[in-house]
Amino acid sequence: MSSKNKSYDKVIFNIIGYPLISIFAIFCLIPFVMIISSSFTSEEYIIKYGYSIIPRQFSLESYRLTLQNPVAILRAYGVTILVTVIGTALGVFINAMTGYVLQRKDFRWRNIFSFYFFFTTLFSGGLVPWYILCVKYLHLKDSFFALFVPSLVSVWNILLSKGFMKGIPFEITESAKIDGAGDFTVFCKLIIPLSKPLLATIGLFTALSYWNDWFYCMMFISNEKLYTLQYFLHRLLASVRAIRTIMEQSGMDIPTLPVESMKMSLTVIVTGPIIFLYPFVQKYFVKGLTLGAVKG
């Protein structure tokens, strides 16, 4: 590929290609830089001169104030971590198990059940009946379960599992069954270890969607003790009232609140773990996309 005497076409391609990619990549990165730098900028500076991309007048004030009364934030962290861990573990297990059964050639009703799941992607009752069902009949309002139970089953993940497990030779299941193992044992002891790439991928996608979720919290939760991180931030961004509550707890004067920089420091605190984990997990996401692409 890398011939020494580069021909014209390659040069022209590079002249167009590199800048295009660079510009878009910079656009993708700048907002993050902006948030981080404004979180380290003093409030007076922001009020006076506005947000800027490069940090000027370095200050840790906003972090100190955000973390001065850390109970609410720590609790939101706790709720989010708990929801993410339980939701991901349960969700991945159920979806993978369902996918496994649906691809078993010897399972008589696999087509009927596959359609049963697939149909829900074609038609839905809509938000309103779903919401009324959850609130009035399932009593999910202000329940911890509301944060992860409604989204446990993902038809997309079931189909992905089904496609992946089709690639595992059926003989493995067959010979284990001849040796007297039950279907559930086969799944747990043999199929799960063989499906690690799949589990890593759907696990990460599921975990990310739980970590980033604010919708279920917004729909069902009014008890502040059950706020997730994203919803906590949403409230903070949406209304100064939320800030007032925290500030009143810490007994501060409202007009001197570092509202602007606090918003940014909280944004950093909420996004932090993802940005931090990103380099390590990114390749699994890319692999997962390829997994889906191969399946078609």
Place this chain on the structure above:
Amino acid sequence: MKNNSIVKSISKNKTLLLMLMPAVIHVFIFSYLPMGGIVMAFKQFKYQLGIFKSPWVGFNNFRFFFLSGQAITVTRNTILYNLAFLVVNTSLEVIFAVILSEISAKHFKKIAQSIMFLPHFVSWVIVASIAYNIFNYETGVLNNLLISLGLEPVNIYAKPAAWKYILVAFKAWKSVGYGTVVYLASIVSIDNELYEAAEIDGANIFQRIRHITIPCLVPTMTILILLAIGQVFRGDFGLFYQLVGNNGLLFDATDIIDTFVFRSLMQSSEVGMAAAAGLYQSIMCFITIMITNYIVKKVQSDYALF
């Protein structure tokens, strides 16, 4: 006799059926029961009475939704935004994937790809925070820039026309990196011999892209575009709700079916009309998917979704 064989089959597949049960029950409760709840669209819902005891009102909810003019606005917005997202994002994704696949600098490629993929990992809440950071009247980056250039600051949050571009831009910002990786994966899987043969034949880089890469991407593109068209009546609630919020000034240009349903349900408590709008959306979705799939099956059955 037949009954007997079913009983036998059930007992033979007992464990497999049990393993299916968690998902089957979950989907029954959270997807199929709400389908029964579409009767709400024809009722005047009273929370105390519940779905079944609330009085019937025929097509009144629909009449209200359509006659108020809301239906046309939100349908138009939903479709146009989705089409704009589809055109802008697909073009950018394919262009970037092609460029990245031809670039020989490994580190540049890897770093660029990682950075472009990054926005996919943050929630719309964070994106809203970023948007606020840029467009905020008093302290936003945009107005800072305008003032330092000697121009008048603008209040974007009172300018509906600007949001068409802002929403498309943020959608692209968040999802183009993801799509690029998908297309890149499908370019990588193209048989290398094709390129080698083309090089021997003296094809330049643009000819290679035009005659090998792009044609090989067509199947992936077709499937992804069809999936998107099938969902053309379903808006990206997170994007619109987080960026626009409850800013009524912008609704004419930014309200989509999903945000309209949400607001009618949660804020104005017009539950019946919300249900009617939701049912309208579900039916339109179902029809578009069916039509798209039917046409594809006729033209090129390999690409059909089902």
